[in-house]
Amino acid sequence: IEKQDSATLKIEMEGLYPADVTGILYEMESQEARYLINQLDTKIGAEILADLDPPERREFLKNFTSEEISRYVNLFDSDDAVDLLNEQPIRVREEVIALLEDREQARFILDLLHYDEDVAGGLMQKELVKANVNWNMNQCIEELRKQAEDVEKVYAVYVVDDHERLLGLLSLKKIVLAHKNTKVESIYDQDFIFVETYRPAEEVAELMQRYDLDAVPVVNVQGKLLGRITIDDIVDVITEQASSDTLAMAGITGDVEEDDTVWRQTQARLPWLLVGMMGGILAAKFIGFFEGDLKIVPAMAAFIPIIGSTGGNVGIQTSSIILQSLADKSGLDTGVWQRLIRMFAVALINGLIISLIVFGFNLLIGNELQLALVVSSALLSVVFLASFMGTVTPLALDKLGINPAVASGPFITTANDLIGYGVYFGLAHLLLDL
Amino acid sequence: IEKQDSATLKIEMEGLYPADVTGILYEMESQEARYLINQLDTKIGAEILADLDPPERREFLKNFTSEEISRYVNLFDSDDAVDLLNEQPIRVREEVIALLEDREQARFILDLLHYDEDVAGGLMQKELVKANVNWNMNQCIEELRKQAEDVEKVYAVYVVDDHERLLGLLSLKKIVLAHKNTKVESIYDQDFIFVETYRPAEEVAELMQRYDLDAVPVVNVQGKLLGRITIDDIVDVITEQASSDTLAMAGITGDVEEDDTVWRQTQARLPWLLVGMMGGILAAKFIGFFEGDLKIVPAMAAFIPIIGSTGGNVGIQTSSIILQSLADKSGLDTGVWQRLIRMFAVALINGLIISLIVFGFNLLIGNELQLALVVSSALLSVVFLASFMGTVTPLALDKLGINPAVASGPFITTANDLIGYGVYFGLAHLLLDL
Known part of the structure; x- marks a missing residue:
């Protein structure tokens, strides 16, 4: 590649699928990537560009002229074209649209640029095959032939009335057999089943999963057919959602990847680390009040970690289970009370087992009975409180319309730590007669 | 429903999609559920049963006779039938298969029962439309007509030679237009693109996502066409994978749901809580060694929590980012060294900011300069060590073939806690001249 030996390159690339070439591109500098893409058949180049991850694509395309970009975008599905253009500076975006050879494509793109990325309108593509309800099969097939090149995967022909209002659909299977x-x-x-343009992406994903749909038509408020959303775009929505929820639980904001810049990663991680730090400082101030007690019974300090970690672990387990059942909307809502009772039953068993073991350990290493009692009753209380927080916080955030995953992880852990130390030192102060 | 007023029920149910009825069923007792399902059209009943979550389905079906079950399974796709039968006791399984009216279906099921659930063979369905390479379109359409009722979604006709070996495929679009x-x-x-029966489910999911496939044919080692896997099954694999990874990171083993029994939840959660507890006990023993130091400088105890929580938070953030890039195989592998350098750069910035703030806080509340230095240098070291552990542990587990998500969360947190306390007390002992 360094010698730009285009003949060999073409031969080497011919056996590969576009998705495989994508993998190779990630290894390259953007100049090399541009050269490689331009060597390939325009159609394959377009497929590769449509497939690239946004940050890499933006990087690569900096070296492309607007003419080059428009040549590829010309062959894109309208939804992919809009995604690519949204990543570009506004000047490039306008130039590319102006340069598009396929004027229908340009019109499609201008239509779609109105919508937010995370609603049905922003996910849909304009390419689809539609048939008037008054046609016969021959006309349908004729239309299909006309559209065949633009519409990669057909799934079904959408049936509309004279005002372009969606009436229903006709599967390809039926057309073949009729x-x-x-x-x-x-x-x-x-x-x-259809969706309106304003429906949130996650709702569309849930709907398509629930009814096992390959594609869903998108209509406006008047019921006019505007586009369709295909299952492959929804698979992307689902995986992105899952990965951003996991990251949120780990205390990372935004969709960060390992190969993002150091600065970007710091931005995503520092805020939650600071939340944890504030919690730590509060804990320090709080434990400071009991410095006198610690001077008398320094062994108390030894159990600070187990109080904190048990609270943290129980809280994360509980909130994860609640988050999971919030995400899985197929079951119907159980009441808060029912949830709490169940959580408390689990907490009782886990809490008893843990505090009994720790109690035994304390007696075994020869700590005073009183201290052992304090530590174990603090542990039991912490397990209960953490279960309560872990259940209530995500439910409350969800009710308030905040993504419960975002604030659950670090927030709950910090709160549980503080509550735990409070219970521990409070009990100690009371029971140890300090 | 309690009055078993079947006429009203039928009218009420008629407007609903099967997936909606499923939601209602989850609210019912199994006797009621049986009554309701048996009232419905067999075809709709079958769709509902195919759609139910395994634990609820097993519960409901306890009240069904084998005859009733076989009547529904008769209408299932073969892959769903096998899933249902695998949940039943072996006697019921055999009875149902023996009672199946559709003998081809019975043969399909017996074939599929051989495969593990988590490989391509266990995901595939036998229903598909195939055409001999020597046929013409008319014969193809004839075959499609024959199979139309059994194969819900066709996507493509698979082309085979006289020995049933898969040669390629023919999209419905092409058939319509030819x-x-x-x-x-x-x-x-x-x-x-095709897969062999023994390919792991996750690999199939990745492949279908990567190449945007709606269905992928499954062949045996001789290249003989055995079945196909459709995208809706893969969507399920993807969501299950994501949710079980999230649970694993939160320290929960197995696929537990909020409405599982208390006992089941305890089983899933207790092991990791015990790991955390063991960590806490070790920490207690360890801090015990420094009891003398704590007697002299009790203020030291106040910073135990911030050391632990910072280490925990950094570790979880780091390992989540690594896990995410392990899961996203579209990028090529970066070396361990490159990863560590990047992680260390982020750790340096985050660690410096946090330790400087805490240093300021310590001076502000009038703690000794020496103690402030000890705390802040311990914090900085902990951030580095936690970043290192968070990077190396998931990579190592992945190399060893263990699901890196399983052991990352609680394991890394516990290890980081211990390392953190070690560094803290070690530094304190040295720098405070105790």
């Missing part, structure tokens, strides 16, 4: 003269009217499926 | 007398041979797509 007679040429059959009217669309008499065989199309009127029982179908 | 002439009736065109030979399959001349238009089918020879460039296609």
Whole structure:
């Protein structure tokens, strides 16, 4: 590649799928990548560009002229084209649209640029095959032939009335099996699921999963057919959602990846580390009040870690289970009370086991009975309190419309730590007669 | 429903999709559920049963006779049938298979029962439409007509030779657009992706996501076409994977849900809580060694929590980012060294900021300069060590073939806590001249 030996390169690349070339591109400098992409067939180049991760794509495309970009975008599905253009500076975006050879494509893109990325309108593509309800199969097939090149995966033909309002759909299977003269009217499926442009992406994902749909049509408030969302875009929504929830629980804001810049990673991580630090400082101030007690019974300090970690672990376990059942909307809502009772039952068993073991350990290493009692009753209380917090916090955040995953992890852990130390030192002060 | 007023019930249910009825069923006792399902059209009942979550389904089906079950399973896709049967006791399983009216279905099921759930063979369904390479379109359409009822979503017709070996595929779009007398041979797509029966489910999921496939054919080692895996099954694999990874990171083993029994939840949660407890006991023993120091400088105890929580938070953040990039295989592997250098750069910035703030706080509240120095240098070291552990542990587990998510959360946190206390007290002992 360094010698830009294009003949060898072409031969080497011919056996590969576009998705495989993508993997190789990530290893390259943007100049090399540009050279490589331009060597390939425009159609394959377009597929590769559509497939790249946004940050890398933005990097690579800095070296492309607007003419080059428009040549590829011309072959994109409209939804992918909009994604790519949204990453570009506004000047490049406008130049590319102006340069597009396919004027219909340009119109599609201008339509789609209105929508936010995270609603149905922002996920949909304009490419689809539609048929008027009054047509017969022959006309349908004719239309399909016309659209065949633009619409990569057909799934179904959408049936509309004269005002472009969506009436139903017709699967390809039915078209294959029907007679040429059959009217669309008499065989199309009127029982179908659609979404409006303003529906949030996650709702669309849930709907398509629930009803096992390959594609869902998108309509405006008047019921006019505007586009469709295909399952492959939804798979991306699902994986992104899952990974950003996991990151949120780990105390990382935004969609950060390992190969992002150091600065970007720091930005994403520092805020929650500071939350933890504030918690730590508060804990320090708080334990400071009991310095006198610690001077008398220094062994108390030894159990600070187990109080903190048990509270933290129980809290994270509990909130993860609640988060999971919030995400899985197939079950119906159970009441808060029912949830708390169940959580408390689990907490009782876990708490008893842990505090009994620690109690035994304390007696074994020869600590005073009183101290052992303080530590174990503090542990039991902490398990209960952490279960309570872990149940209530995500439910409350969810009710308030905040993504419960975002604030659950570090927030709950910090709160549990503080509550735990409070209980521990409070009990100690009372029971040890300090 | 309690009055078993079947007429009203039918009317109420008629407007609903099967997936909606499923939601209602979760609220019912199994006797009621059986009554309701048996009231519905067998086809709709079958769809509902195929859609239920395994634990609820097992519960409900306890009240069904084998005859009833077989009536529904008769209408299942073969992959769903196998899933249902695998949940039943072996006697019920055999009875149901023996009672199946559709003998082809019974044969399909017996074939599929051989495979593990988590490989391609266990995900595939036998229902598909195949065409011999020597046929023409008319024969293809005839075959499609025959299979139309059994195969819910066709996507593509698979092209095989006389020995049932998979040669390629033919999209429905091509069939619609082709002439009736065109030979399959001349238009089918020879460039296609397939999987072998033994491929792990996650690999299939990754493949289908990467190449945006709706369905992928499954072959045996001789290349003989055995079945296909459709995208809706893969969407389930992806969501299950994501949720079980999240649970694993939170220290929960196995696929537990909020409405599982208290005992089941305890089993899933207690092991990791015990790991945390062992860590806490070790920490207690360890801090015990420094009891003398604490007697002299009790203020030291106040900073135990911030050391522990900072180490824990940094460790979880770091390992989550590494886990994410291990899961996202589209990028190519970066070396361990490169990863560590990047992690250390982030750790340096975060660690310096946090330790400087804490240093300021310590001077502000009038703690001794020496203690402030000890705390802040311990914090900085802990941030580095936790970053190192958070990077290396998941990479090592992944190399060893253990799911890195399983052991990352609680394991790393516990290890980081211990290392942190070690550094803190070690530094204190040295610098405070105790």
